[in-house]
Amino acid sequence: MQNKNKTVVKSMDVLNLFLTYSKLSFNEIVQVSGIPKTSVYRMIGSLEEMGFLQKDETGKYSLGLSFLQFGHLVAERLDIRQIALPIMETLQNNVGKAINLIIRDGNEAIYIEKLDTNEPVRLYTAIGRRSPLYAGACSRIILAYLSDKEIDHYLETTELKPLAAGTITDKNKLQEILKTARRNGYTISHSELENHTTSVAAPIFNYKGEVIAGLSIASIDLHFQKENLPQYIEKVKTAATEISQNLGFNVNN
Structure with missing residues (x-):
């Protein structure tokens, strides 16, 4: 890990901005990333050419079509997502x-599937969004079913920062x-x-009885x-x- 290519790392820093922002102008990318203009200019040009970024008529960038292809492959290969989706739809x-x-x-949880609601007020969740294991029911239920040793280590090494x-x-x-x-089977x-x-x-468990995911129902209070x-x-x-x-x-074990 010590031999990370700096250009690749900075390119990922730029791409990671779009996990939070749907669209950014060139100047906004420079401002938010803190990367020099010349470096951003070169990286954006390459990322756009490869289809990882695309520019609209206003000059703002967003994630390109290449991510749809990669995302589709990742989604297809996540067996849990394929198995869970019809059950989620019924729920x-x-x-x-x-x-x-x-x-x-x-030490984080990542959203791999979500089904939105037709309610007027919606929650901010998106596939790919991350959250710490200690915050939010869906993340915390995974933490609750880790081994006692893992939980103790997590609590010893993690700062619990207020998010809301x-x-x-x-x-x-x-x-x-x-x-x-863990006692009740939900949080x-x-x-x-x-x-x-x-x-x-x-919690969701695999054939070994290990917790591998969390499933949640969410809405306004x-x-x-x-x-x-x-x-x-x-x-x-x-x-x-x-x-x-x-x-x-x-379930009988």
Whole structure:
């Protein structure tokens, strides 16, 4: 890792900007990235030529068609996504809320599939978005089912930074919530990644019984009242179990 090509690294820094911004002008790329203009000019030219960036009539850049091709291949090769998608669609039809599928990537979670809602107010989630394992129900349910050793190491080495009004930043409180989540088979978050939002999530396991993903129902707080919360919990747990079984998990073990 010490021999990273600097040009490649800087090019990835530029491309990573588009995980947050849908479109950027040349000057905005320079400003946000902090990379010198001459370097950005050369990189953008190469990335545009290869189809990784494209420029519209206003002069703003966005991710190019090459990413659709690569993204399609990655999506096809993610068996969990293929298995989960029809079950997610059924769940979304039943509850009418946003449905998210997240997998672990180191100390973060990454969204690999989402089904949006037709509600007027929507949450900001997108395929490829990352979140820390400690924040948000869908991320935290993965953390809850890691080994005790992994959880202890994570808590010892991770700074719990506030991301929204309800982000849990107390490690003792987080540890108790993780224990409760493992005991109950689900977890709930309130305004942890975005204010005024609620999410309920359940774990997905592989044939070895290892947690490999999280499945969540998410919406604005108003839609998660005491009277309907139990049904959302049961539905997301049932859907996650079905996905796990299709991945070879034996629920009786």
